[in-house]
Amino acid sequence: MNECTLLEKAKQGEPGAFDALVRPHQERLYKLALVLSRSHEDAEDILQDTLIRAYKSLQAFRGECAFATWLTRILLNVTRNKLRSEQRLHLRLRLMWMSALGKSNDPGERLDRHERREFLRRALVGLPSHYREPLVMFHYQNMSYQEIADVLQVPVGTVRSRLAKGRRLLQRALLALGYPVEND
Numbered sequence: 001m002n003e004c005t006l007l008e009k010a011k012q013g014e015p016g017a018f019d020a021l022v023r024p025h026q027e028r029l030y031k032l033a034l035v036l037s038r039s040h041e042d043a044e045d046i047l048q049d050t051l052i053r054a055y056k057s058l059q060a061f062r063g064e065c066a067f068a069t070w071l072t073r074i075l076l077n078v079t080r081n082k083l084r085s086e087q088r089l090h091l092r093l094r095l096m097w098m099s100a101l102g103k104s105n106d107p108g109e110r111l112d113r114h115e116r117r118e119f120l121r122r123a124l125v126g127l128p129s130h131y132r133e134p135l136v137m138f139h140y141q142n143m144s145y146q147e148i149a150d151v152l153q154v155p156v157g158t159v160r161s162r163l164a165k166g167r168r169l170l171q172r173a174l175l176a177l178g179y180p181v182e183n184d
Helices: 003-011 017-037 040-060 067-101 107-125 129-140 145-152 156-176
Strands: none
Touching: 003 017, 003 040, 017 040, 017 067, 040 067, 040 156, 067 156, 107 129, 107 156, 129 145, 129 156, 145 156
C-alpha cells in the first residue's frame, strides 16, 4: 500500500494504518532525536511524543510537503520544547539549591533556607543513586560533567542524561512533598 492510501486510511481511523504509515520513518526519526538529545532515553521520549502529536494532528496534514518532512518538523519542535523545558527546570532547581545553601544572619531567611534544605534532602533520598549522585556532585559540589563522568566512570553523555532525568525526578519528588516547583 502506498503512503497516500495509508494516509487516507489513517485519517479515517482505520486500525493499524497510522502505525503502517509511520513505521518506515521511525528509525530515521529516532536517529535524529538521538543526535539532537544525546541520550537514548530522551530520544525514545522525543520519538514517542512526536508520534503522539502526529497522530493527534493527522487531520491537519494537507500534503503541502512530504509526510516525512512533516514528521521531521514535529520532531524538531518536540525536541526544542523539551530542551527549553529542561533548561528552565535546571535553572529553577539551581536557584533553589543555591538559596538552600546560602548564608544569612536573618532568622527568617535561615528558617526558609533550612526548610528548602530539608525539602531537597527528603526529595533526594527518594531518588535512585544513579540519579542522586550526579545531581549532588553537579549542584552541591559544583563539579563539571567531565569530573562527574570521571568519578562515576561513565561517559559524559550518560552524566548529561542522568542529570536531565534526575532533575525531572527531583521536580516530581519536590512537588509530591508539597514544595512549589513550577511544572512545565
